[in-house]
Amino acid sequence: MQHKTLIKVRGYHLDIYQHVNNARYLEFLEEARWSYLEDHGDIVWFAEQKLAWVIVNININYREAATVGHSLEIQTHFSKVGSKSAVIHQAIYIAGTNKLVADADITFVCLDQKTGKAAVIEGMLKQRLEQYIST
Template sequence: MTNIEIRAYHCDGFGHVNNARWLELFDEARWQFWQDRDYAWFKNQQLAIVSSRIEIDYLRPAITGDSISITSTWEAFEPRAAWLTQTATRNGKPLASARVKLAVLGPDSPRALDLAGELLEKLR
């Protein structure tokens, strides 16, 4: 889980978190998600974890000063992609949710690697 305090620069003229800023907040939570796993292993293997699709549902506004929590959990694994679900909450109430499709790229090819064996275990 990643805890983030909403700052004024996250918000638009109406005083709530701007849609584009939700992308950044979910991205910050994904970085924490990787840091909680063996991210160094991916770096040492020269592997890049990339987002190829993000779907966001906006449920409630968040405003400056709010403390939000974002949880990131695996939803599904496909042969060459994985789906991560992220949920932002304030005081246990959902604010926004994201579904993120991720792939792993190797140093020698721009093509997504098969998610199997040690690579799949490191993701989980």
């Protein structure tokens, strides 16, 4: 299930070269993940289960510069659910075009807040995450 988030590039997102600074893309991606969680009711569900998402790896590819005034469309979806971790794929496009600005694979674990350890992804948790997988 694909989720879309729009973000407008502002002047404070730019670096000295007048394009979006690489660190800002991480913030854009995080904003899109929060939006995804909110829209699917997962924030409440995970809090009730005493589970927290903990990012363990981010691989990002920067493909094209974005500049002030661009509207960016961030597409977010689950691409893999394993027994201890899951992967979310995100792609950032100039809105209304096929121009890919950046894409990333974010690996996370579900931290059991009671034990402080990664939870095994099984049962209802696995079902909850797998329902969002798309290619």
